[in-house]
Amino acid sequence: MEPTESRTLDAIETAVAEIAAEMQAREDRGEVASYIPELARVSPQQFAISVALRDGRTISGGDWETPFSIQSISKVFTLALALGKVGDNLWRKVGREPSGNPFNSIVQLEHERGRPRNPFINAGAIAVTDMILSGHQPKEALGEILRFLQFVSGDDAISIDRSVAASEKATGFRNAALANYMKSFGIVENPVEHTLGVYFHHCAIAMTTRQLAMAGRYLAFEGRNPDTGHSVISLERARRINALMLTCGHYDGSGEFAYRVGLPGKSGVGGGILAVVPGGASIAVWSPGLDHNGNSKLGRDALELLARRMHWSVFG
CATH class of the missing domain: 3.40.710.10 (DD-peptidase/beta-lactamase superfamily)
Known part of the structure; x- marks a missing residue:
């Protein structure tokens, strides 16, 4: 040294x-x-x-x-995965600007006709998750996210806290509202319950x-x-x-x-x-x-x- x-x-x-x-x-x-x-x-x-x-x-x-529970930190890794899958086409559905609003705001989403301001607010991360899910079953998409985190950390012991995921699903009404609103504009393409299921679980990675x-x-x-x-x-x-x-x-x-x-x-x-x-x-x-x-x-x-x-x- x-x-x-x-x-x-x-x-x-x-x-x-x-x-x-x-x-x-x-x-x-x-x-x-x-x-x-x-x-x-x-x-x-x-x-x-x-x-x-x-x-x-x-x-x-x-x-x-x-x-x-890493929660929204997982959005950094799902963004990298989604960019690897769809490239810069991702930015057609998600913006790159600071929000200036709370992370779960629906007001801004309505004002901008369903296109999230950036990939790190909840709506943006749900849209990114939907891109990873396309062409896969939810378990396959979630497995891809988990394996990516295990790979970049060099640690196969990383896992999902199922109790946290269940807790998020049971109380995630506003996220469901965001996802359904984006679905109405075609930003979310997969079944909303599938996209949200993957989203709740990757946020619950421990x-x-x-x-x-x-x-x-x-x-x-x-x-x-x-x-x-x-x-x-x-x-x-x-x-x-x-x-x-x-x-x-x-x-x-x-x-x-x-x-x-x-x-x-x-x-x-x-x-x-x-x-x-x-x-x-x-x-x-x-x-x-x-x-x-x-x-x-x-x-x-x-x-x-x-x-x-x-x-x-x-x-x-």
């Missing part, structure tokens, strides 16, 4: 340990997502952070061995922060799996997904995240955030308490501290 690499590794290890200790001591932790009963049962007293480097080394702190950080490395390293050098997606596509993560990855809190953290990131209401340091690292944080926009309160704070200490920002 080169001296500079050793110093950088030491700096990351020190930063991760200190940030984990600070976050675990915080009292104001936000509120867990109560509208999904299974997520409402998760203790907000947990915090985890993992940093995955090019060579596969990971530095972790806190409750990093505890799996959690991962640790270490697994999630490893899964995100291909976005940090030009679309390639750093372990093999093989392309997962093209460099151009990796850059564009990162751009969407920066501008749309935190719903109507995306501007605040870009301002404070300065990295592409995608949040989920399970309390996780995946962040990408292009050419440097993939980072996953988890703390179940959310802010008023539905993003992890401590997760964002931790990423802001880490980005500042390591001088990690796409803005220099």
Whole structure:
């Protein structure tokens, strides 16, 4: 190991340990997502952070061995899969602009005649899921999504939390409204119950922060799996997904995240955030308490501290 690499590794290890200790001591932790009963049962007293480097080394702190529901973070991976299937035809049905509205807003969808503003709000992710489903049975489509996550993380143990999926299905009335509305405009082509079933289940995939950080490395390293050098997606596509993560990855809190953290990131209401340091690292944080926009309160704070200490920002 080169001296500079050793110093950088030491700096990351020190930063991760200190940030984990600070976050675990915080009292104001936000509120867990109560509208999904299974997520409402998760203790907000947990915090985890993992940093995955090019060579596969990971530095972790806190409750990093505890799996959690990745929720909307799965949308980053389904977007990559759908682009691989239909290419830029995807953008005929889904936009690329920030929403400025809550992630489950139906008002905006009505105003824009059923075309979701971006692939990371719920309506957009449902439309993307529908594209993956086309030509497949729901179990086949879901298996494809799960295998992709297992592949990019290098971990076949990743699985779906069936209780969370059932909880989402039982309470997912607004998502059903979004899907049916898009169906009326031809944005959703498959049976709504099939598309929603796949959507609820891929949002219910459970991962640790270490697994999630490893899964995100291909976005940090030009679309390639750093372990093999093989392309997962093209460099151009990796850059564009990162751009969407920066501008749309935190719903109507995306501007605040870009301002404070300065990295592409995608949040989920399970309390996780995946962040990408292009050419440097993939980072996953988890703390179940959310802010008023539905993003992890401590997760964002931790990423802001880490980005500042390591001088990690796409803005220099």
